[in-house]
Amino acid sequence: xxxxxxxxxxxxxxxxxxxxxxxxxxxxxxxxxxxxxxxxxxxxxxxxxxxxxxxxxxxxxxxxxxxxxxxxxxxxxxxxxxxxxxxxxxxxxxxxxxxxxxxxxxxxxxxxxxxxxxxxxxxxxxxxxxxxxxxxxxxxxxxxxxxxxxxxxxxxxxxxxxxxxxxxxxxxxxxxxxxxxxxxxxxxxxxxxxxxxxxxxxxxxxxxxxxxxxxxxxxxxxxxxxxxxxxxxxxxxxxxxxxxxxxxxxxxxxxxxxxxxxxxxxxxxxxxxxxxxxxxxxxxxxxxxxxxxxxxxxxxxxxxxxxxxxxxxxxxxxxxxxxxxxxxxxxxxxxxxxxxxxxxxxxxxxxxxxxx
Numbered sequence: 144x145x146x147x148x149x150x151x152x153x154x155x156x157x158x159x160x161x162x163x164x165x166x167x168x169x170x171x172x173x174x175x176x177x178x179x180x181x182x183x184x185x186x187x188x189x190x191x192x193x194x195x196x197x198x199x200x201x202x203x204x205x206x207x208x209x210x211x212x213x214x215x216x217x218x219x220x221x222x223x224x225x226x227x228x229x230x231x232x233x234x235x236x237x238x239x240x241x242x243x244x245x246x247x248x249x250x251x252x253x254x255x256x257x258x259x260x261x262x263x264x265x266x267x268x269x270x271x272x273x274x275x276x277x278x279x280x281x282x283x284x285x286x287x288x289x290x291x292x293x294x295x296x297x298x299x300x301x302x303x304x305x306x307x308x309x310x311x312x313x314x315x316x317x318x319x320x321x322x323x324x325x326x327x328x329x330x331x332x333x334x335x336x337x338x339x340x341x342x343x344x345x346x347x348x349x350x351x352x353x354x355x356x357x358x359x360x361x362x363x364x365x366x367x368x369x370x371x372x373x374x375x376x377x378x379x380x381x382x383x384x385x386x387x388x389x390x391x392x393x394x395x396x397x398x399x400x401x402x403x404x405x406x407x408x409x410x411x412x413x414x415x416x417x418x419x420x421x422x423x424x425x426x427x428x429x430x431x432x433x434x435x436x437x438x439x440x441x442x443x444x445x446x447x448x449x450x451x452x453x454x455x456x457x458x459x460x461x462x463x464x465x466x467x468x469x470x471x472x473x474x475x476x477x478x479x480x481x482x483x484x485x486x487x488x489x490x491x492x493x494x495x496x497x498x499x
Contacts, residue, residue: 176232200249208246264473296452299462353418401432410446
């Protein structure tokens with residue numbers, strides 16, 4: 144029997160966007176990826192590929208917790224529960240309010256009671272500082288479920304508030320200024336910060352530029368998939384009026400040289416999806432874009448420029464802090480747990496060998 148407070152759509156939970164976002168804002172790991180606009184947009188575009196699965200708990204005061212999840216099949220056909228939007232969202236977590244440990248326990252009571260619907264729970268990209276991690280570990284110990292935890296991705300950031308001298312020093316790095324000076328000698332270099340209805344007219348050029356930039360690499364652009372294009376457009380519409388979505392455009396003689404689709408949310412400017420003119424690659428237009436973004440974040444007195452997940456070398460050159468995201472796997476069977484444990488140990492051994 145499927146427990147109550149489980150829905151297959153965000154609307155089925157009966158939570159309006161304002162209440163949902165208030166719940167998200169109260170989370171210690173609040174991010175744009177937890178907002179109603181993000182979740183509803185992802186669900187609208189990808190619900191045919193994955194099965195959305197929302198679990199909520201409430202007390203006398205109302206909704207105290209939501210787990211935005213989805214069910215997918217892995218390569219061997221196992222049913223895997225993941226955070227909704229896994230693969231698109233850089234940071235994931237539960238939305239918890241009030242007595243958070245009680246709310247988290249309530250969520251897992253419902254998930255465990257519906258164990259006929261899943262084989263593995265794989266929760267990716269939880270910020271390492273999230274209290275959710277210790278909470279899940281305690282719940283699994285008490286419930287007899289086998290759990291694996293591992294660090295997943297590094298996440299670099301340039302802290303600005305309280306570190307303004309650091310940020311200005313990075314902004315003025317010789318390598319960044321030199322690239323910008325080169326293009327200023329070639330023509331008129333300008334920077335635009337677009338929001339709301341001003342973004343959509345640039346989307347086709349943004350997709351085309353990204354596809355061209357990655358065409359000659361081993362990792363072709365995600366925008367070759369029409370669903371990803373539809374999702375990015377849907378976010379533009381859904382977030383219009385919030386001030387969260389920003390398309391930054393560097394133009395050379397009124398033509399896009401480099402572009403960045405990112406988020407400005409609760410004092411954090413998030414590096415999300417950049418592109419640049421592939422024909423100008425040898426002159427590093429991406430670094431020109433980066434300098435403008437750093438300057439924009441400083442000018443708007445943001446807390447930080449979050450370079451998000453990934454260990455691309457340039458991030459280490461311009462960041463002053465590094466965080467970590469975590470993966471948690473929960474197995475209800477000893478065989479799948481043993482296989483996962485062995486894969487994790489072998490993977491760690493290989494990484495140690497590569498590092499020497």
